[in-house]
Structure formats: C-alpha cells, structure tokens
Amino acid sequence: MPILPHAPRPRLLPVLLGLCCLGPAPVLGRDSTSISIIVHTDNTKGARFEPAQALGAGIDGGVNGATDRLLTRHNVAAMRSARLTRLTYRLRTELGIENWHWNPEGQWSDPEHQQGYWTSSDRAKKPIRVSWGYKLPRRGDTVDNANDRDFSRLTDGDETSFWKSNPYLDAGFLKDGRAHDQWLILRFDDPVEINAVRIAWGTPYATAYKVQYWSSDNDYGPGAHWITFDHGAITGASGGDVVLKLGERPVSVKYMRVLLEQASHTAPPGAKDWRDRAGFAVREIGAGRIGANGKMVDLVRHAPDKNGQTFTHVSSTDPWHRATDRDPNLEQAGLDRVFHSGLGNGRPIMLPVGVLFDTPDNAAAALRYVRWRGYPVSQVELGEEPDGQFGNADDYAALYLAWVDRLRPIAPKVQFGGPSSQSALTDTWLNNDPDRSWNHHFIRALQERGRLSDLQFYSFEFYPFDDICGDIPAKLIEEDRLMARLMARLTAEGLGPDIPRIITEYGFSAYSGRAMAEMPSALLMANIIGQFLNEGGSAAYLFGYGPNVPINQNMACAGYGNMALHMADREGQAGTPLPSYHAARLLTGDWLMGKGMHRFLPVEIAGGADPALRVFAIRRPDGKLGLMVINRSPDRPFELHVMAQDAKGAAHEIAGRIAVSQFGPDQYAWLDQGPASRPERSAPAQRKVSEQRHLTFVVKPMSLATIIAPR
Structure with a gap:
C-alpha cells in the first residue's frame, strides 16, 4: 500500500545466504545450462501446507464508487477463477487517518450534535453494501498513506482547530503501569536556526513537557538522538498561549519535537465524556528565533494545506469526529456485500478492525455483527500498518492488548493478530534506541507484559522493491535473500514457530510500474509463495485481486503497469489476464491439488x-x-x-x-x-x-x- 513520503521505506539490505531450496550457496556466473536435480522423495520433515488455507488475495477500500465497480458478477467470477481461495479484507481508513463507519447505522457519543465517538450498530435493518471513512478533525499529521488530501491542524493557521492525542493511550484507560508519552514533531525543509517556540495549548494541556531537537539533519543518522534545549524542560505548566525562549543561542534544527509527559486532565466547559479530558491538545505551534525586539520570528509555515504548511507528525490522533466529516472518496465494501460476494469461497474471511483511529466499542460491535449474521470469521486483524505510520510500537502494543481484551469474550474461538506491518523490516523513525527494528519493539512490548501468547498470528506486507527500474531479473534473484533475511529476523526477534506468520499483502512494489504487468510479476509471485511456505509461512495473500489499469506513480523509468490479475476496461471490468493470473492458475491447477496436505x-x-x-x-x-x-x-x-x-x-x-x-x-x-x-x-x-x-x-x-x- 502507499507509504508515508516523509521517511524512507525499510532498509531491505541483501544478506548473503544460501537459497533455501537449492542446497549450496549460489555460484555466480555459471554458464552451464544442463543441471542435475535430486529430490529427497521420502523426507517427512519438510514444511506442510494446505493450498486452500495458504493461498489467498485481498480486497481494499477505494475512492467513491469503487465497490460497485469491483464487486460485479463478472469481476467476482474473474477473481475467483484464479483459485486463490482465501480472502482478506484490507482497511484503507486506517491508512487515511479516518474512522471506519463499517455500519452506516449507529450511535454518536454526543447524539444531540451528531458528533463525538462513533459506534456502529451490531444490527442492521438492511444489508450493508457500502461503508465510509470519516476524516478526523483533530488530526496532527500533514500527510497520510491513503488519499493524502487532508492536513495537520497544528500548522493550519486556524487557532480554533487543534490536534489531540488518542485518549485510549491515557493511563486512565490503559492502566498498564507504563508511560505512554505523546509527542508532536516539526520537520523543516532545510535546517533552520531555532531558539524559541510558541505553543497555543488546547484542553487538556501538558503540565510537564520537553522541547527537543534531533542531533542530526538525517532522520536515520547513526548515533543521532533527541537533545532537550537548554531551557526546554518545562514543569508546572498551566496551558494558554506561551512563547518560550529555549536558549541564548539558536541551534541549527531540522527536526524539532515537543515531548508531552504529564497531562492536565482538564476538559473544555460542558464536556462530560471521559475522553474529553484524556490526552493532550495543541491548537497551533510555531518555532523560530527571538528577534531584536524581543518577539519571536516564526519560521513555521501555517496553511490549511499539506503542501503549504510546515510538515508535522504526531504520536497518535483522537478518533473524535462529526457526521459532516464523512469522506465520500474513501469507501469500503460493506460487510454483507463482501461475505455474500462469493470471494470467500465458503471459507472464513480475515476480518479487520480499526485500532489507531477507532474505538474498542466500534471494533466489538463489528465482531458481534458478523456473529449475528453467522458469517465465517476465524481471524481478526487489528489495525493496519502502524509501523508505516511511525507510531510508537509500545503504544500500538498497548492498544492491541486493550482491543484483544475487549474482543475475546465476544468470539473466544477467533484468532486475533496483527500488526499488519507495512514491512517486517521497518525501522523506527527518529528514535534514540540503537535497536531500530519496529517489529522487535512491538514483540518486546508484548513479552515484557507476559502476553506474547495474545498474538495468535503475526501479519505483515511484503513489497520488496521501491525501485522497480534497472535490472529486474537481478531483483528477482535478490528477493530470495530478502525473504530469507526477513524470516530469520522474525525468529531472532522472538516470533517463535508457534505463532503463524501471514503475508496479508504481497507484490513487486508499493509503487506501480511495468514489471508488475510483465513476466517478472509471475516469477516473483511463484517464488514468494514457494519460499515463504517452504520456510514455515502460514498463508500469503496477493494484493491486486481486482482488475486495474496501468499507471506510473513514482519513477518514470519504471514505466506503466499495476498489481492486478486482469486489465480493466473503461467500466472497471476484468478483461485480458495479466501474468499473475496465469501464474495463479498454473500453481493452483497444475502444481497443487485443491484439497489436502502438501x-x-x-x-x-x-x-x-x-x-x-x-x-x-x-x-x-x-x-x-x-x-x-x-x-x-x-x-x-x-x-x-x-x-x-x-x-x-x-x-x-x-x-x-x-x-x-x-x-x-x-x-x-x-x-x-x-x-x-x-x-x-x-x-x-x-x-x-x-x-x-x-x-x-x-x-x-x-x-x-x-x-x-x-x-
């Protein structure tokens, strides 16, 4: 899926390992084309899998009208004919910093004003065919990983708007005995001289906080760390609109952070919901230098536009919103429509629930709804790509466990898992810890709580290449080592063989190009399936189930192509098959049998x-x-x-x-x-x-x- 542009993709550095199925390490430059192969036909220790359980594909949210274009009888028949039996439902609202009204019927926490925290109804008067995302007006991120059409309220120039952190990370809700400091980050286009900050606090505000700068101009600089300004440690604060002189001399700053440590737990007048007083709120932030007249010269660009404002990123976002915040350009297929489409092939579908931008009540209602309808669900995936949104892994782990505790009594036989990582190799961002693995931080957080067993499956996405130009055959070979490294690293980081590993999305790249529509896409698909399952993977879901058109979205040299099984016509209907379709048919119809253990x-x-x-x-x-x-x-x-x-x-x-x-x-x-x-x-x-x-x-x-x- 699309990724945040403000930081690089995980560093997928090749490791010189032997190929898992080919015996000795590769001998580069071999000219011989005659090769003898010996198969140990009586071996009983190899990995086992059932194709009907291990091979699948996913459908995702899209823009207005995407559901009707995708789920036609013609398209469903075309998709099913690939014989990728299992289905996973991807949650685009999580990538777009939006709340998912999975059922248009439901209840607001403030029904009089049609606003607050939304809980979809666990019943419905008529089948749910389409659902929508709702923008979050307390957003603090300049960019997102979906449509990317919104902006941060921290630098929008409107002091009646504000960013607020997620109240579900407040100690009053989690009660896990761990600090969940929140933060906001400013990133300047080029280093600037800073010795002052202006913070217009909202309610609740921070009573203790630190203003810091990153010690490097590189967000992944070796040994880089956060440094508190000389006068940047604040205690006993009382909110309001403050300008702080952070030091006598300006410091060259590319990244600046306000680390929020203690909250006032106050609420706006008339507020009655506990969530109104949980977390931190900031109306606007500026930073710059104290001028000769004693006033701050603000170097932050303030504009209600992602391209016009200074870039900001935050630790979390309050899922509070209004009925007027519905985003018509971010829709999800309705649950009833998905389960009745036939794409599940009569087997359990992997159901998602929102976590980062949703509430446990809304997630619980979704699970009750599918049980009420009698729909087959054996796995529930909590959230989507928290690593790719550069949140704190310990924060996500805390929310994950809170959601599991809320959901398990509803469906005790269902497996709960996640985190649907953007990549199992994601690095943390602007983090002091020399251990840069986001996944390791997440696993460690569960282990420290004694609750790794609550991760009943580990899910991640696998798009091995950002750059899909150049020597594509060489990249196909490199993928062997990337997958081997990934699987070895998961084991080293504490993910034992008792926790199923699931690739919930795979493809050539998160960016489109012609390699996705040429023969390499078929070869990559076959190799990912073979290598992942052979090395102990549980299931792999292809991304690009529905028909699509060729596009280029990142590098001109990549050409035009797309992840899809079929070309789409002008009405979005499946036309000519693409290589992934032929590969799927070959594997599922010739190499494998439809049922039974292999x-x-x-x-x-x-x-x-x-x-x-x-x-x-x-x-x-x-x-x-x-x-x-x-x-x-x-x-x-x-x-x-x-x-x-x-x-x-x-x-x-x-x-x-x-x-x-x-x-x-x-x-x-x-x-x-x-x-x-x-x-x-x-x-x-x-x-x-x-x-x-x-x-x-x-x-x-x-x-x-x-x-x-x-x-």
Whole structure:
C-alpha cells in the first residue's frame, strides 16, 4: 500500500545466504545450462501446507464508487477463477487517518450534535453494501498513506482547530503501569536556526513537557538522538498561549519535537465524556528565533494545506469526529456485500478492525455483527500498518492488548493478530534506541507484559522493491535473500514457530510500474509463495485481486503497469489476464491439488545452484511428486534432469506419465506504450503429458514451469 513520503521505506539490505531450496550457496556466473536435480522423495520433515488455507488475495477500500465497480458478477467470477481461495479484507481508513463507519447505522457519543465517538450498530435493518471513512478533525499529521488530501491542524493557521492525542493511550484507560508519552514533531525543509517556540495549548494541556531537537539533519543518522534545549524542560505548566525562549543561542534544527509527559486532565466547559479530558491538545505551534525586539520570528509555515504548511507528525490522533466529516472518496465494501460476494469461497474471511483511529466499542460491535449474521470469521486483524505510520510500537502494543481484551469474550474461538506491518523490516523513525527494528519493539512490548501468547498470528506486507527500474531479473534473484533475511529476523526477534506468520499483502512494489504487468510479476509471485511456505509461512495473500489499469506513480523509468490479475476496461471490468493470473492458475491447477496436505521435499542441485534458477518440490496428497521451477535468466534456458533419492540414499530415475506445464514469453508479452500499455499476447500455460523413461525437460528463459510425476 502507499507509504508515508516523509521517511524512507525499510532498509531491505541483501544478506548473503544460501537459497533455501537449492542446497549450496549460489555460484555466480555459471554458464552451464544442463543441471542435475535430486529430490529427497521420502523426507517427512519438510514444511506442510494446505493450498486452500495458504493461498489467498485481498480486497481494499477505494475512492467513491469503487465497490460497485469491483464487486460485479463478472469481476467476482474473474477473481475467483484464479483459485486463490482465501480472502482478506484490507482497511484503507486506517491508512487515511479516518474512522471506519463499517455500519452506516449507529450511535454518536454526543447524539444531540451528531458528533463525538462513533459506534456502529451490531444490527442492521438492511444489508450493508457500502461503508465510509470519516476524516478526523483533530488530526496532527500533514500527510497520510491513503488519499493524502487532508492536513495537520497544528500548522493550519486556524487557532480554533487543534490536534489531540488518542485518549485510549491515557493511563486512565490503559492502566498498564507504563508511560505512554505523546509527542508532536516539526520537520523543516532545510535546517533552520531555532531558539524559541510558541505553543497555543488546547484542553487538556501538558503540565510537564520537553522541547527537543534531533542531533542530526538525517532522520536515520547513526548515533543521532533527541537533545532537550537548554531551557526546554518545562514543569508546572498551566496551558494558554506561551512563547518560550529555549536558549541564548539558536541551534541549527531540522527536526524539532515537543515531548508531552504529564497531562492536565482538564476538559473544555460542558464536556462530560471521559475522553474529553484524556490526552493532550495543541491548537497551533510555531518555532523560530527571538528577534531584536524581543518577539519571536516564526519560521513555521501555517496553511490549511499539506503542501503549504510546515510538515508535522504526531504520536497518535483522537478518533473524535462529526457526521459532516464523512469522506465520500474513501469507501469500503460493506460487510454483507463482501461475505455474500462469493470471494470467500465458503471459507472464513480475515476480518479487520480499526485500532489507531477507532474505538474498542466500534471494533466489538463489528465482531458481534458478523456473529449475528453467522458469517465465517476465524481471524481478526487489528489495525493496519502502524509501523508505516511511525507510531510508537509500545503504544500500538498497548492498544492491541486493550482491543484483544475487549474482543475475546465476544468470539473466544477467533484468532486475533496483527500488526499488519507495512514491512517486517521497518525501522523506527527518529528514535534514540540503537535497536531500530519496529517489529522487535512491538514483540518486546508484548513479552515484557507476559502476553506474547495474545498474538495468535503475526501479519505483515511484503513489497520488496521501491525501485522497480534497472535490472529486474537481478531483483528477482535478490528477493530470495530478502525473504530469507526477513524470516530469520522474525525468529531472532522472538516470533517463535508457534505463532503463524501471514503475508496479508504481497507484490513487486508499493509503487506501480511495468514489471508488475510483465513476466517478472509471475516469477516473483511463484517464488514468494514457494519460499515463504517452504520456510514455515502460514498463508500469503496477493494484493491486486481486482482488475486495474496501468499507471506510473513514482519513477518514470519504471514505466506503466499495476498489481492486478486482469486489465480493466473503461467500466472497471476484468478483461485480458495479466501474468499473475496465469501464474495463479498454473500453481493452483497444475502444481497443487485443491484439497489436502502438501509437504515440501528437499532438493539438491549437482555442482551447486545457479542463482537464476529456483526449484521447489512437494509431495502431493495423491502421492505424486510436484516440481515448480522458476528460470529468472533473461536469456539462458536450463535443461534439467531430475532424479529421486530414497531414505537409504539410493538415487532412482523418475519415469512414467509426466505432465509438464510452462508459462513464459511464448505465452505472454507486454506492449509498452505508456498509459496505453497493454498485453500484446496473453495465453495460459502450455501443458504437455507424455510417457518418459527419464525425467528431463527444458525450462525457457524468464519462465515458470511445473512438473507432475509419479512417485
């Protein structure tokens, strides 16, 4: 999904590890195209999986009218035909800093004024077909990860508006005995000289706080840390509108923070809700230098526009809002429509609930609703991408546990999990701790509370490449090491084998480009599925289920393409299949069986592995041997001779009736014509069945092949 532009994506640095299924480490530069493969056919220790449980796809929120365009009979049939059985429902409102009215019927905490904290009804007079996000008027972030059309109230120039932190992080609600200091950050375009700050406090205000600056101009500078200004530690404060002289001499500042430590717990006149007095509120903030006349020269740009105001980011946001805040350009498919669409294929759907910008009451009502309707739900994902929104991992852990405590009595047999990380490799942002792993901070927070067992599955997204220009075949090879590093790091950070690992979104990149509509997208999809499941992953959900059109959104060199199974016509209906569709059909229809447990088998490559070649072997429920072969070389075919090795170490020829299917450039080609780009040809995999005395076949360049052979 889209990400915050104010900080880089997680640093996905390659680690030189051997490929999991190919035996020894890669031998780069190998010229030979004739390779012998030995499959240990009697091995019983490989990872096991059931395709109907392990392979799926997701549908997301969108702009106005997206639901009607997506969930037509034609599109649903096209999506289902890919045979990616499981469905996850993605929650775009969480990315847009919006509250999710999953049911248009419900109750305001202040019904007289149609405002406050919203709880959707756990019943409905008619099926819920569409639902919406509601903008949060107490927002403190300049940008968001969805439509990105709103702005921060901290630097909007309107002192009747204000930012307020999330009241559910107040000690009065959490009662977890841990400090949950809140903060606001200013980021200047270039370093500026600062020795004064102006804070126009709202209610409640901070009675103790610190004004600090980051010691580096780089947000990820090695050894960088927050430094409190000489006169920046404030106690006994009483709110109001204050200008503080922070030091005698200005300091060069790129990032400035106000760390909020103790709250007044006061509420505006007439307020009756406990949430009105929980947290911190700031109406406007400025920063600059004290001039010759003793007044502060404000260097902050104040404007009700994300492009015109000085960038701000905050620790959390109050989910308070009004009926007038409905965002018609951020809609989610209605729950009834999703469950009745057929996309769940009769199996439980992964249900999301809002956390960062929602309330536990609203989440609880959603769970009661699906139980009332009798809809199959076995997993509930709490929140979406808290790491990508650069919140504090301990804050998210506290909210996660509070939500679990509220939800578990409603559905004791449902698994609760998260955090739906933007990436399992996300770094923390502007953090003093030398341990920069956001995920490790989250896992550690659960461990310190003795509640890691309440994380019943760990979910994350996997988009390995920001840059989808340059040598794409080399990136396909690099993905092996990225996934291996990711899985090893999760284990090292405390995520044991008893906690299922789920990729709730995967694709080439969070940014669109032609690689997503060319053969590399099929090869990447196959490799992610094979490697992740072989290394112990539980389930993987493709992002880009519905039809779409080619776009370019980040780098011109990436060209035009998109994550999708089909091209979309002018009405948004599925047209020509794209490579991911053909790959899905090949894997689910040829390599795998629809039902039953499959087991991975070890594979040895005589003479060492070629990095362009990837081989996965499975024992199918029908006893047959299934091979998936991925050739990532742009110009070299590989001739493979496959043998089986039994428990005694004896190698045997594989003979009999053998089915070979191959999908590659002979079947598919992309016509690169900018916004008018489209498939030049798009045919399914070519399948051939023959009697063979020796299992030998050729896999062509940039191709995916499957082989089904007798035991």
